[in-house]
Amino acid sequence: MSDDLRDLPLRERKKLRTRRALAETALRLFTEDGYDATTLDDLCDAVEVSKRTFFRNYRSKEDVALAADSELWSAYLDRVAAQELTGPLIEALRTTLVTTLGDMDLDWDRRFLAARELSEAVPALQAHSLGYCQDTTRALVAAVSDRSGGDVAEVRARLTVEIFVAAWRTASLRWTARRGSGGRDALVALVQETFAEIPAALASCA
């Protein structure tokens, strides 16, 4: 995923540099000064870019804050599309997630943690982030249903994917709660733990 590659056309390099500067500065300003307190004009001034240019790089103010989420899901979907899933679906989904996590950029941890913490503090970001999950869910269901058609099968696929996302969200919430300590390895461990808890959770009493 690390396409730092300097063998891109000059134009692309410039564009990529402003894209990253925007995401980086946005994350800093949002956490330092607050999400609502930071206007897009502030951000654009800081990066020395026009507001118009911002919107050519990101679809919305929420989008730039949650760039790390977006990268994860995009990488995940690529991976799912590239390989064939075998065995129990939820296991396959979990395994692929763990692999994808391992392959993210080196500083992805930090950016993702910042995004999660913002997302918990700002309702608008939380909603937007859930939207990403939902889009990913849709795409996953489509990808999985293509391979094994059927009507009952589709309901099961959707349900499985929803549960998968639910477990991921629980795991990342736990990781965020301890402020990301242990880094990516800890996150992966929490994913494994949380998925293993699913049967117990279904059986647990009030």
Added chain:
Amino acid sequence: MSDDLRDLPLRERKKLRTRRALAETALRLFTEDGYDATTLDDLCDAVEVSKRTFFRNYRSKEDVALAADSELWSAYLDRVAAQELTGPLIEALRTTLVTTLGDMDLDWDRRFLAARELSEAVPALQAHSLGYCQDTTRALVAAVSDRSGGDVAEVRARLTVEIFVAAWRTASLRWTARRGSGGRDALVALVQETFAEIPAALASCA
């Protein structure tokens, strides 16, 4: 839930009437002309109310479109708070949901269906609707964790609640896909079916 009650102070009655007129007209305009194409000014003109008044009744444009969702979750949380949950947690949550569904207003079906269809067409509404689920999740976890403390228990509770919401979303999606045919009874039946599918989904293969 049917507090049509005319034994309220006159002022309350008026307020309630504009509240309902706003929700009703909003749903109509949004479905007829499109969500984005309908401005709040359009809505306020149609109801003959100032924009300021709109925002004293609803927090946002999304809010008024998803009033039916909001009512459901609010009624559900009331019910959960009022009774004690016994036996397997997910069963208790499901049963309470079915009861709550049975007790909604008579025209709730129609409004909920309209809200769901809008929500599937408009990303902003989808995100907002997921936000409601998330808030409900939080509240449920808090309510359940109060009763049975513990650290591992809290993770299980959260996971259970997340799975509960996942199943509900799958069920209501199925209902919406068939355009709400069969009304509320069909929705309840789908809820039962979908929850029953959970074990099979977890075991299902790709």
Added chain:
DNA sequence: CAACTTATGCCACCGAGTGGCACTGTCGCC
């Protein structure tokens, strides 16, 4: 009827997001 409360209307304002157009740096081609 008078005094108080509360919802409402009106107006000015902020910030997110879009469309249009002119400009400039980059790239391909001769």
Added chain:
DNA sequence: GGCGACAGTGCCACTCGGTGGCATAAGTTG
């Protein structure tokens, strides 16, 4: 090396969702 083509950018004006403030009208209470 010069010369168009064109993507990316800046600037400007605009729409629309959402908020604050204040005067006013409507409902409530004595």
